[in-house]
Amino acid sequence: MSVTPQRSVISRILMEDIKRLAEQGKRVDGRSFKEYRPINVITDYAKKADGSALVELGTTKVLVGVKIQVGTPFSDTPDKGILTVNAEFLPLASESFEPGPPNEDAISLARYVDRGLRESDALDFSSLVISPGEWVYMVMVDVYVLD
Numbered sequence: 001m002s003v004t005p006q007r008s009v010i011s012r013i014l015m016e017d018i019k020r021l022a023e024q025g026k027r028v029d030g031r032s033f034k035e036y037r038p039i040n041v042i043t044d045y046a047k048k049a050d051g052s053a054l055v056e057l058g059t060t061k062v063l064v065g066v067k068i069q070v071g072t073p074f075s076d077t078p079d080k081g082i083l084t085v086n087a088e089f090l091p092l093a094s095e096s097f098e099p100g101p102p103n104e105d106a107i108s109l110a111r112y113v114d115r116g117l118r119e120s121d122a123l124d125f126s127s128l129v130i131s132p133g134e135w136v137y138m139v140m141v142d143v144y145v146l147d
Contacts, residue, residue, distance in 0.1 A: 029058075061093075061147040070130065071138040081128020081136040085114040087143040097145075106145075113143060 018028060025032055037058030046052035049065035073080060087110040089097040097103075102110070117123055128137040 059147065060145075063144045063146055065142045065144075067140045067142075069138045069140070070135055073129070073133065073136040077125075078133035079129055080125035082138040083114065083117060083123060083125070083141070084138070085110045085117070085141045085143065087113065087145070089145045093145050093147050109143065109145075113141065117141075 021028060027033065027035075031037070037060075038056070040056040042054040044052060045054040045063065046065045050068045051066040053064050055062045055064065071082065073082065086102070087106045088102055089106050089109075091097045091099050123139070128139065130136060
């Protein structure tokens with residue numbers, strides 16, 4: 001008896017279907033490779049946040065909230081404000097998401113969002129300084145995958 005894991009029959013059938021669709025230039029849901037899922041953005045969704053948006057990309061729903069506080073800068077960047085990004089995959093979004101601390105995928109998502117904001121220069125960190133070395137704005141972004 002082999003101890004090598006075998007793909008299940010369903011996985012092999014699904015893989016064959018995916019290959020067939022790819023040869024036709026289609027995705028599993030019937031869209032072409034260049035066709036986007038419908039996008040809808042509702043801003044100011046969470047009234048107690050300093051900024052927020054509910055983003056729907058097809059059937060995927062994500063809520064993003066932003067809070068801003070005054071705090072002290074990091075000692076190695078006294079001339080820059082602070083950005084923190086957290087992400088959570090809520091259990092109500094999928095049966096594969098479990099309650100508790102953020103899992104590895106949520107941590108990776110937070111890192112991608114953080115890196116995207118930093119490397120795109122979407123946020124001018126020097127403009128978040130109130131008093132160099134003393135006071136800066138701290139921008140906290142929370143990403144919740146809802147569905």
